[in-house]
Structures are given as C-alpha cells and as structure tokens.
Amino acid sequence: MLTRYSFSNLIRFNKKGIMNASFGQNRGGYNPVQKNNLIHFQPQLLKINLQCEHFKNVDFTQYDFIYLDPPYFNSGAIYNTKGFGGQTWSVQDDINLFNKLDNAHVPFALSNLIQHKSATNTKLLEWVNDNNYKMHIIGSDYNSCIYTTRIPNEPTVEVCITNY
Numbered sequence: 343m344l345t346r347y348s349f350s351n352l353i354r355f356n357k358k359g360i361m362n363a364s365f366g367q368n369r370g371g372y373n374p375v376q377k378n379n380l381i382h383f384q385p386q387l388l389k390i391n392l393q394c395e396h397f398k399n400v401d402f403t404q405y406d407f408i409y410l411d412p413p414y415f416n417s418g419a420i421y422n423t424k425g426f427g428g429q430t431w432s433v434q435d436d437i438n439l440f441n442k443l444d445n446a447h448v449p450f451a452l453s454n455l456i457q458h459k460s461a462t463n464t465k466l467l468e469w470v471n472d473n474n475y476k477m478h479i480i481g482s483d484y485n486s487c488i489y490t491t492r493i494p495n496e497p498t499v500e501v502c503i504t505n506y
C-alpha cells in the first residue's frame with residue numbers, strides 16, 4: 343500500500359529509518375485491479391523467505407537460479423550516492439559481485455545498464471566478453487524514471503546478462 347501511494351511508486355526512508363516518500367498524487371494511486379493483484383499475491387509472500395543483506399553475505403546452492411538487479415553505478419540513483427547500510431555502490435562492488443557469480447556455477451540473470459548518458463560500464467562489458475556470457479538488450483528508455491533525464495543522442499542501454 344505504501345508503494346501504491348508514493349511518488350513514482352517508490353518508497354524511501356531517511357537515515358533514521360523513517361519513511362519520507364512524497365505522496366504520489368498522479369503517479370501513485372490504488373484501484374480495483376491493484377487491490378485484486380495484492381489479494382492474490384499476498385498468499386505467495388507467505389512461502390517466501392525475504393532477507394535484506396549485503397550480497398557478500400548471501401550464499402548460493404547448486405539448486406539456485408539467481409536473478410540480480412544490483413545498483414547501476416553509472417546512473418544517478420539514490421543508493422549509489424547515499425549507499426546501502428552506509429556504503430556507496432562502486433565499480434569494485436560490481437567486480438566483487440561478478441566474481442561471486444563466476445564462482446557460483448549456477449544459472450543467473452543480471453540486469454544492468456551498459457550505457458547511461460555518456461557513461462559506459464566498461465567493466466561489465468569486459469566481464470561479459472571474457473566469460474562469453476550472453477547480453478540481451480532490453481527496450482526500455484527510462485523516460486518515466488525519476489532519477490534520469492532524457493538527453494538526445496545519449497541513450498540509456500539496459501541489458502540482461504545471462505550465463506545460459
């Protein structure tokens with residue numbers, strides 16, 4: 343319910359852990375379709391073990407499929423500048439995450455931005471090429487995203503990397 347009524351459907355907390363998202367008058371909202379979705383989704387949540395952890399503390403098993411949506415270090419997203427648990431996401435975090443995936447030996451899919459504005463994620467490109475992973479280009483322009491701006495000729499290129 344908080345996301346439904348928050349600006350851009352994003353909840354946000356300050357350093358004291360208090361929610362401080364703006365009210366989403368136009369972009370947020372709650373309607374009968376969303377109510378129905380929530381009612382059907384709620385029982386599924388009871389089967390899920392949700393954890394909020396630094397990725398270095400998460401272990402994988404041979405039976406896992408891993409989907410990752412880590413911070414895009416070349417975007418201006420809030421978790422890049424203000425951090426997660428007090429730590430800001432860096433290129434070194436990308437590298438550590440890539441190494442962890444290389445060593446996991448399980449199928450994975452990872453979302454990221456190869457290019458955003460004029461910044462290219464060269465480490466991501468190197469990692470994909472060095473390991474012969476597959477790079478799928480996603481047709482998303484992020485024009486409605488609150489932390490990006492539309493700049494002609496400086497495209498945002500979203501990708502999904504898979505090892506299968």
Ligand SMILES: C[S@@+](CC[C@H](N)C(=O)[O-])C[C@H]1O[C@@H](n2cnc3c(N)ncnc32)[C@H](O)[C@@H]1O
Nearest residue numbers: 395396397398411412413414421425426431435
């Ligand atoms: C691109 S967003 C993913 C958003 C998510 N797919 C969703 O729909 O809510 C990246 C997420 O990574 C989290 N994050 C940042 N640093 C992290 C870390 N060291 N370990 C695990 N997660 C981290 C951020 O808090 C943020 O929620």
